[in-house]
Amino acid sequence: PGALRRGLFLIPESRKEQGLVLGRPIRENVTLSNLAALTTAGWVRTGAERRESRGLLDRVTVAGEDRRAVSALSGGNQQKVLFARALQRPRRLLIADEPTRGVDVGSRRAIYDLIAEQAAAGIGVLVISSDVEEVLGLAHRVLVIRGGRVAAELSGSGMTEENVLKAAFADPVTSEKPV
Structure with missing residues (x-):
């Protein structure tokens, strides 16, 4: 939480082990980092959570029902869920560790666009990647x-x-x- 309050957000290398709660719905995975803003007296306002999640999922181009388990998504869409989570909070620095490992070509392009959008908005972006072409194309x-x-x-x-x-x-x- 301290890093989030300071505007730091990490998209980890291993989305399945470190980034996502695989058995939970897509919606909950998107809103996880900002639950305090979506709760009243300890209860999640599900309508607000649904609206917030849907808006972010539309922005990162993840279609479909957000009640499904995040594990049902392709690797590329799982990665975009993590980007949606990052977009939910104010950021000063976005760290993306191997952001396109194991994703399809279409998702790769969408992720590159999201990274470029963050940089253009003045957000610091640190990409950690073993893909030389990726690094040269983004940095x-x-x-x-x-x-x-x-x-x-x-x-x-x-x-x-x-x-x-x-x-x-x-x-x-x-x-x-x-x-």
């Missing part, structure tokens, strides 16, 4: 981590697949001098 700056340390900081013309891979597996590089 304006890349930090390559190797052995727990920053092996390279790349930006501008230095942000190439070759430089990322070289920094990850070989020699350090700098963004000023493309290799």
Whole structure:
């Protein structure tokens, strides 16, 4: 809760183990981080929860009945449920760890659009990904981590697949001098 109050939101690498409550409805998974705003005297106002959930699910393009268990959704739609949850609260920093791992091409595009939308709104976005193409397509700056340390900081013309891979597996590089 302290991180949420400070405007930090994490979309974890493992949505099934760390992000979602699989046996619960989609609606509850969306509103989980903001239950206090949807309760009165300890009771969830289900009408308000339904409206809030539906609006957020529409925004992230998850169709269908939100009473179903979140486990019934595809991997891509499960990931979009986590993004819907993030959109529910004010954010200063959104951390997305492997945001498109195990999702279909259509969901991947929708997730990229959601990430770009957050950045355009002035929200800091930190994407942690082992997909080099994904990183290069989303980022304006890349930090390559190797052995727990920053092996390279790349930006501008230095942000190439070759430089990322070289920094990850070989020699350090700098963004000023493309290799």
